[in-house]
Amino acid sequence: MTQYAAIAGIGQTEFSKNSGRSELQLAAEASLAALQDAGLDPADVDGMITFTLDPSDEIGLCRCLGVKDLAYTTRIPGGGAASVATIYQAMAAVNSGIADVVLVWRAMNERSAYRFGQPLVPPSGGVVNVAGNGTGSLLWCMPFGAQTPASWEALAAQRYMEAFGVTNLDLGHVSVAQRRHAATNPRAWFYGKPITLEEHQQSRWIVEPVLRLLDCCQESDGGVALVVTSLERARDLKQPAIKIQAATQSIPAEVEVISNYYHGDLTMMPEAHGVARRLYAKAGMRPEDMQLAMLYDAFTPQVLRQLEAFGFCPRGEAKDFVKGGNIEVGGKLPVNTNGGLIGEAYIHGMNNITEAVRQLRGTATNQVKGLERALVSCGMAGAILTHA
């Protein structure tokens, strides 16, 4: 019989622009909330996973929570590409028997303490490390004035947009839909603040002619945590178990995170195509089976290329797919129903996973009716979550 892992608990802090406390405290608060949500004691935790980039230390977090005897830790490289990979690795740890209860966390004061949106060139030269491993080629960008994640993303996205005639106005439909979701989500920074296409078009250029301000995710302070355990154990816990039906990573040759200019065809996202191929095969599912897609949305063009990679529309047609309410609750494929990293908060992708869990539990603010299967993707990793 196939073993499955499940997400048994989720937790988070408030999302803000100035948390007023340490990143370790955010990590501890979010972790404790996730464990309490699951009905587990910190002493039950025997595995811990986060991003290579996370500033909090495993042992420091154990000391806060009172974790008694950790059996397994690992960290995932690649900035936000680590987000969905954390639950993939947690699943692998649980299914292989090396850990029973795995705590996944990501916590940062990314607005109040440092800002990913500012030029990442230290005065002494070199590069501020924003993505952990996996982005060595950022070195090749800095002396040319490409010094922010927005400029790195835009340089690749421009080729995609030119190839398929995608305009910045087309991208605006993604922002408008996600901000509509955020507007009715009290956890979202942009709660009560929807935008119009006109407002999108009036927002200033960040990187011309690709990204305006309203195409970019937020800079946020906050923490998010999840608890992964076996499906069998999760069924006995406090919350409805959310099954990890399948999860995978894909890093094709010459692909790297964000300064991703050296693979064959920049009009696509080969890593997401790789994830899609492997994920659907493992799950025995097809794009039509997905009823919700939580797609890493640091910048709007990433949403378009993932929609195409995961087969929701043919290549080059995402610019039309995102129009007419298709990606809103009630539409053909609701996308980023919490508002995403653009509308809710930028907790490096992790808050998009917890939204999928809430949706499958039936407790989301912008609830998708009759939901049974959800896709979560960060480009280089993906998972299909289902009812147990």
Place this chain on the structure above:
Amino acid sequence: MTPTPEPQAAPTRPDPVFTPDAAFFWEGVARGELLGQRCSECHKLVHPPRPMCPACHSVKRETVKLSGRGKVYSCVIPRHPAPLGFAEAPLVALIELEEGIRLVSNVIDIPPASVRAGLEVEVTFAPTRGGKAVPVFRPRQGARP
């Protein structure tokens, strides 16, 4: 008081970062040469540089002088926040060289807004604040934007 002549502005562009496997590239640029890395065994040309050939696994590598000619593959203008070290917003471009490798660079000597993919360009060099240099590109003689 007679006005003193404006001094020649010192370069403000950030320096490139020399890493062990890419030092040859920046040393070449400092001499006014655009160099690529080729495998000594199977002659595969790669960029970014790396210590092992992905095709034949040889660690023997040699530098090869590149044509310096290519086409704009994609291009953007970072507006906000203003890039550090640039008085005017630069045109950041991916240049696909004739040899088939891509470089992140700038296109100069042309209004940024008029650069399009496919523009034929040739290499030149720009100084950086620490006395180093980087390869940048300008429209090729006779090439139209």
